[in-house]
Structures are given as structure tokens and as C-alpha cells.
Amino acid sequence: MSLLPDDFWPLAEASRQTGFSRNSIERRSEHRTEELVAEALADPNALTLVFNHDGRLLFDPAGSPWQPREQVEHLSAPGYSQRLLLGWMDGTPRHALQRCDTADDPPDPYKAIDVRSIYAQGLLIPADEGALGQARSLLNWHGGHRHCGFCGHATEIAGGGIKRACPSCGREVFPRIDPVAIMLVTDGERALLGRSAHFPEGMYSCLAGFVEHGETLEDTVRREVLEESGITVGAVRYHASQPWPMPHTLMMGFFGKALSSEIQFDETELADCRWFSRDEMIEVLSRRPAYQSTEPSLPGGTSAPPRGAIAARLMADWVALTAH
Numbered sequence: 001m002s003l004l005p006d007d008f009w010p011l012a013e014a015s016r017q018t019g020f021s022r023n024s025i026e027r028r029s030e031h032r033t034e035e036l037v038a039e040a041l042a043d044p045n046a047l048t049l050v051f052n053h054d055g056r057l058l059f060d061p062a063g064s065p066w067q068p069r070e071q072v073e074h075l076s077a078p079g080y081s082q083r084l085l086l087g088w089m090d091g092t093p094r095h096a097l098q099r100c101d102t103a104d105d106p107p108d109p110y111k112a113i114d115v116r117s118i119y120a121q122g123l124l125i126p127a128d129e130g131a132l133g134q135a136r137s138l139l140n141w142h143g144g145h146r147h148c149g150f151c152g153h154a155t156e157i158a159g160g161g162i163k164r165a166c167p168s169c170g171r172e173v174f175p176r177i178d179p180v181a182i183m184l185v186t187d188g189e190r191a192l193l194g195r196s197a198h199f200p201e202g203m204y205s206c207l208a209g210f211v212e213h214g215e216t217l218e219d220t221v222r223r224e225v226l227e228e229s230g231i232t233v234g235a236v237r238y239h240a241s242q243p244w245p246m247p248h249t250l251m252m253g254f255f256g257k258a259l260s261s262e263i264q265f266d267e268t269e270l271a272d273c274r275w276f277s278r279d280e281m282i283e284v285l286s287r288r289p290a291y292q293s294t295e296p297s298l299p300g301g302t303s304a305p306p307r308g309a310i311a312a313r314l315m316a317d318w319v320a321l322t323a324h
């Protein structure tokens with residue numbers, strides 16, 4: 001019998017170092033009878049993430065994002081559009097609720113903060129940030145699938161949110177996740193980064209794109225890099241993944257081996273695209289965009305995505321892997 005070499009199994013998962021990755025909610029999806037769901041939704045000890053109608057989380061940044069029942073009633077008045085059973089954590093049912101009204105922001109000390117800012121500023125502990133990712137991603141999907149794609153009838157939440165059912169044609173649909181490949185392409189000495197026009201000033205990141213029908217992830221990497229930068233990629237290697245709840249995406253990170261070096265980037269997609277040496281990458285990683293820093297700006301310099309971003313993970317791990 002031949003054994004796999006020890007280094008086949010990485011000791012530490014790179015995915016565990018990304019944002020939204022430490023969700024410990026137990027979903028019990030296979031055991032969700034309607035009785036169990038009804039009981040968990042009525043449980044007086046359940047804790048809830050309450051979202052504004054526009055998707056911002058309502059919470060006291062100095063406390064827990066999880067609201068007990070009496071607070072949920074206060075924060076969700078006069079009503080809500082969706083309520084989901086995320087699962088169980090620390091023995092109590094965990095819900096996610098989205099308000100349907102367009103009332104003003106909540107009274108002090110509560111704030112309405114968008115998910116991207118919560119993540120970029122690190123406002124939650126990792127387990128709560130992970131649960132927030134699950135909640136926001138699921139609520140986003142349900143919000144966009146209120147009608148049956150087959151017969152057009154209004155659909156209903158079933159199983160506490162693990163699916164939607166159509167009462168007219170009887171079909172069930174399950175929450176979809178959009179796969180995105182994100183990649184750091186290297187020629188050995190340098191790595192390829194780009195910036196979109198909507199990035200914070202000076203920020204560079206890995207190239208990325210949606211997986212299309214009928215292609216492998218490796219082919220997505222090669223196609224996207226060629227389309228966006230003009231660089232031809234050969235071998236591709238998986239590195240890490242990251243749940244990304246904007247709106248309901250799974251980021252899958254890869255390293256790609258460049259077979260060419262002349263960049264001809266797509267100006268409709270990118271404001272710039274260039275090679276960075278290892279020293280330049282270290283410099284980029286030492287600087288963060290202004291929204292994550294107390295410094296007002298980083299004039300004239302380059303900066304990296306937030307620490308929890310899988311792009312920052314790929315960049316930092318390339319630096320670590322090329323240390324010698």
C-alpha cells in the first residue's frame with residue numbers, strides 16, 4: 001500500500017484565515033421537519049440577527065449582534081419581510097430577520113451598518129462574522145427568488161430557509177451559490193495585480209471572475225486572466241476559499257503560472273494592471289485602504305485589500321511561499 005506524502009495534507013487551511021470563514025452554526029438541514037422548524041422559530045431563547053430593509057445589520061457595536069426575543073420585537077416593529085432559521089449555536093436556535101419597513105435608523109446605542117463595513121472594520125468576532133455571512137447570503141438569495149422560475153407563481157420559504165417551495169407546480173428550489181475564481185498569477189519573480197476604477201485610491205488586488213457554464217475552475221482562471229490582462233496562464237493550483245455574502249458567492253482562490261509577460265489589460269474592466277516584485281508586494285501588503293485605517297489617505301502609494309479578503313490571503317501567502 002502506498003501512502004500519500006505528509007505534505008499532501010496541509011497543516012493549516014488557508015481558508016480559515018479569510019473573512020466570514022469561521023461560521024459554527026449547526027444547520028441540521030437533513031433533519032428539518034416542519035415541526036422542528038416551527039419549534040425552533042417559536043423558541044423563546046432563540047437569538048436573532050436583525051437586518052434593516054436595505055440589508056444593514058441592526059446592532060450595538062459595543063455588544064453582541066444577536067438579539068434576544070424582546071429586542072427583536074422592538075427592532076423589527078412594525079414587521080418583517082423574511083425570517084429564516086439559520087440553525088443552532090451554543091444550544092440555542094439562531095434566526096435571521098429582515099425588516100420590511102423603511103423606518104429611520106434605530107435609536108442609540110443601535111446602529112445600522114452594512115456587511116461590507118462590518119467585515120472591513122472587523123466589528124464582530126470571527127464566529128459571529130461567519131454567521132453574519134450565512135444570514136446575509138441566504139436573505140439575499142431568498143429576496144431574489146420570490147417567484148417560481150418554472151410557472152411564475154409566488155414561492156414560500158420551506159424548512160426554515162433551506163429551500164423555497166412552489167404551491168402551484170410543487171417544485172422546490174434550493175439556495176444557489178455563485179462561484180467566482182480569484183487568482184494570483186506569477187511568473188516566478190513577479191505577481192500580477194489589477195485595480196478596478198471603483199477600488200479605494202491606490203488599492204490593487206488579484207484578478208477575479210465568475211465561473212461560466214461548461215468550464216472547469218482551472219479554465220475559468222486561464223480565461224479570466226487572458227481576458228482581463230492579456231497574460232497566458234498554464235498550470236493552476238487551488239489555494240483557499242471564502243464565503244462572500246455580496247450577494248451569495250463562494251470565492252475560490254488559485255495560484256496561476258504565467259506563460260507570457262506582456263500585459264494588455266481590458267480598459268473596460270480595469271483602471272490598471274501590472275506586475276509586482278516580491279518587495280513591492282510586501283510594500284503593498286503593509287498598506288491598507290483608507291476605510292480600514294485611521295490614516296486619512298495613502299497619497300501616491302499602493303495598498304492591499306482588507307486583511308480578511310481572500311485576495312490579501314493569496315498575496316501574503318505568495319510572499320511567504322517565495323521566502324528564501
Ligand SMILES: [Zn+2]
Pocket residue numbers: 148149150151152153166167168169170171
Ligand atoms: Zn411553480
